[in-house]
Amino acid sequence: MSDPLLRVEDLHKSYGDETVLRGIDFELERGDVEILSGPSGSGKSTLLRCVNRLTEPDSGTIYLDGERVSGAGTDVNELRRQVGMVFQDFNLFLHLTAAENITLGLRRVKGLGKAEARERAMEHLDRVGLADQAGSYPAELSGGQKQRVGIARALAMDPKLMLFDEPTSALDPELVGEVTSVMRELADEGMTMLVVTHEMGFAREAASRMMFLDQGQIVERGPPEQLFQHPEQARTAEFLQRITQLHGGEST
Amino acid sequence: MSYAEDLRRVRTREGRSVGSMVLIALGGLFWGYLLLRWLINWEWVPFGTPGEPLVSPETLGLTGGTATAFQSLPQLAEGAYITVLITVLSILLGLVLAVPLSVARVYGRWTKYLSLSFTELIRGTPLIAQLYLLYYGLNLSQFFRGLTQFGPFTVRTPVWAVDLGPLKVQTALWVALIGFTINSAAYQAEYIRSAIESVDPQQLVAARSVGLTQREGILHVVLPQTLRFAIPGWTNELVYLIKYSSLATFITVAELFRRADAVASDTFDYTAMFTVVALVYIGIVITATRLMGYVEDRVALPGLGQTRGRS
Ligand SMILES: Nc1ncnc2c1ncn2[C@@H]1O[C@H](COP(=O)(O)OP(=O)(O)OP(=O)(O)O)[C@@H](O)[C@H]1O
Ligand SMILES: [Mg+2]
Numbered sequence: 001m002s003d004p005l006l007r008v009e010d011l012h013k014s015y016g017d018e019t020v021l022r023g024i025d026f027e028l029e030r031g032d033v034e035i036l037s038g039p040s041g042s043g044k045s046t047l048l049r050c051v052n053r054l055t056e057p058d059s060g061t062i063y064l065d066g067e068r069v070s071g072a073g074t075d076v077n078e079l080r081r082q083v084g085m086v087f088q089d090f091n092l093f094l095h096l097t098a099a100e101n102i103t104l105g106l107r108r109v110k111g112l113g114k115a116e117a118r119e120r121a122m123e124h125l126d127r128v129g130l131a132d133q134a135g136s137y138p139a140e141l142s143g144g145q146k147q148r149v150g151i152a153r154a155l156a157m158d159p160k161l162m163l164f165d166e167p168t169s170a171l172d173p174e175l176v177g178e179v180t181s182v183m184r185e186l187a188d189e190g191m192t193m194l195v196v197t198h199e200m201g202f203a204r205e206a207a208s209r210m211m212f213l214d215q216g217q218i219v220e221r222g223p224p225e226q227l228f229q230h231p232e233q234a235r236t237a238e239f240l241q242r243i244t245q246l247h248g249g250e251s252t
Numbered sequence: 253m254s255y256a257e258d259l260r261r262v263r264t265r266e267g268r269s270v271g272s273m274v275l276i277a278l279g280g281l282f283w284g285y286l287l288l289r290w291l292i293n294w295e296w297v298p299f300g301t302p303g304e305p306l307v308s309p310e311t312l313g314l315t316g317g318t319a320t321a322f323q324s325l326p327q328l329a330e331g332a333y334i335t336v337l338i339t340v341l342s343i344l345l346g347l348v349l350a351v352p353l354s355v356a357r358v359y360g361r362w363t364k365y366l367s368l369s370f371t372e373l374i375r376g377t378p379l380i381a382q383l384y385l386l387y388y389g390l391n392l393s394q395f396f397r398g399l400t401q402f403g404p405f406t407v408r409t410p411v412w413a414v415d416l417g418p419l420k421v422q423t424a425l426w427v428a429l430i431g432f433t434i435n436s437a438a439y440q441a442e443y444i445r446s447a448i449e450s451v452d453p454q455q456l457v458a459a460r461s462v463g464l465t466q467r468e469g470i471l472h473v474v475l476p477q478t479l480r481f482a483i484p485g486w487t488n489e490l491v492y493l494i495k496y497s498s499l500a501t502f503i504t505v506a507e508l509f510r511r512a513d514a515v516a517s518d519t520f521d522y523t524a525m526f527t528v529v530a531l532v533y534i535g536i537v538i539t540a541t542r543l544m545g546y547v548e549d550r551v552a553l554p555g556l557g558q559t560r561g562r563s
Contacts, residue, residue: 077464087454087461093473094555109462109463138555139553140554
């Protein structure tokens with residue numbers, strides 16, 4: 001198949017009078033790791049949420065793996081099954097243990113039996129280095145551990161695409177590394193990822209491309225080194241410089 | 253699992269004070285006596301006479317109000333049975349109604365308004381008026397007695413509703429159960445609604461993001477958290493219900509308060525009778541709050557649903 005994994009066409013979204021996304025077009029190839037960057041309020045989270053339709057776009061079309069997944073006659077739950085999402089505030093199910101956070105989707109959505117779901121959950125916890133925390137509740141985990149469970153929960157559903165919305169922004173600086181290293185492994189394994197992050201170290205090392213969003217539009221897009229070193233737009237240059245000062249360009 | 257056990261172990265070690273031992277002993281006596289009287293009343297034990305004390309007050313040298321109260325204890329025990337029955341069944345059936353009502357209220361589109369209207373109607377009118385409407389207005393107890401004429405319709409009552417077998421309850425009790433269930437459903441729906449609203453909305457978003465439907469998300473993620481938040485409010489409602497079940501006396505249900513009232517107006521020993529009946533209510537209420545505290549501990553999870561201190 002030559003279709004891109006994800007194609008977003010002319011996406012628009014407003015909240016009341018406020019236009020948040022004004023005509024977003026882009027494609028992601030299989031295995032792409034794309035960083036989505038831009039100032040606060042530029043619409044990054046809204047764009048991610050539109051991709052798996054946690055927010056319904058006003059207009060525009062989304063194709064996943066060559067199939068239209070937005071608009072009339074499409075099954076939103078089917079789309080979400082194929083797209084994993086990782087949240088800034090983890091959003092683990094508070095009443096469930098780390099393992100149960102993962103088995104819930106496997107059982108209800110994938111229809112796995114109890115034992116099989118449990119086994120799969122353990123594999124995924126192991127993959128993020130948390131097999132020994134399977135029985136812990138979210139309140140008993142550190143931020144970094146919570147986020148790794150969040151990643152495992154999304155991965156367990158076998159998504160074609162993973163969305164990350166500032167996965168490390170709520171973490172203490174010393175915990176950022178454990179999450180970005182899991183993400184980097186994932187990128188190495190060929191997962192297609194769309195990542196909103198200010199971790200420029202991760203962007204430089206793991207990203208294949210980077211897009212810069214401002215006021216609901218993609219202002220500039222290209223390989224990370226190009227955006228860092230020869231940005232075409234003054235806005236991009238200024239923003240990336242500020243972000244790099246804040247969040248460090250050196251590797252983590 | 254291990255957490256609930258830990259919590260309980262900590263609690264019980266702290267809680268094994270003389271005071272709580274005394275309370276447990278009193279509770280044992282209280283419920284032991286009630287149970288004994290219920291068994292005698294149903295003639296499930298080969299001794300005792302329904303309604304008669306095992307030892308007469310004269311033998312114990314009791315006189316006046318104390319004697320009257322002692323003599324009436326078996327009847328109060330029978331009344332307590334009805335009170336407990338009304339309370340337990342109404343709170344549970346009410347809960348079954350309250351969960352969908354509150355879910356509709358928070359997530360429903362048009363069902364939201366149905367739920368809101370129901371809740372406001374019930375909470376906005378006196379309970380006694382609701383009971384009178386059911387009992388005198390709709391004449392529901394006729395229905396529970398057998399064939400009933402409802403306007404042009406003749407309704408045949410199912411046999412199980414007429415005859416409760418060994419429990420020998422009045423048909424009016426059914427009316428009370430319906431009334432209290434409806435009433436309690438409305439109040440519980442409010443408690444549960446506010447508990448639903450205290451669950452982080454992002455929990456449902458996360459559920460949707462793994463592909464669960466809205467319905468599944470509510471069922472498996474929102475409600476399990478909600479019910480933990482709802483327990484304190486629910487306990488409150490239970491305590492109220494125990495006491496306002498006494499309004500059933502006005503539709504002739506022979507519950508606890510009515511028994512005491514009947515004896516008091518026969519003997520004029522008002523002080524003794526209403527003091528004793530108050531103690532019986534207190535016994536039931538304290539048991540209920542203790543049980544709910546236990547339930548709360550049992551279902552508590554780290555970071556969720558503990559309202560009482562954990563050191
Ligand atoms: N549910 C909503 N209702 C109304 N307005 C919203 C909603 N979600 C987002 N917005 C608005 O849309 C704009 C873009 O928000 P969005 O969260 O997408 O920005 P962002 O780029 O992710 O910013 P940040 O870096 O702060 O997370 C903001 O002005 C925000 O106030
Ligand atoms: Mg955001």
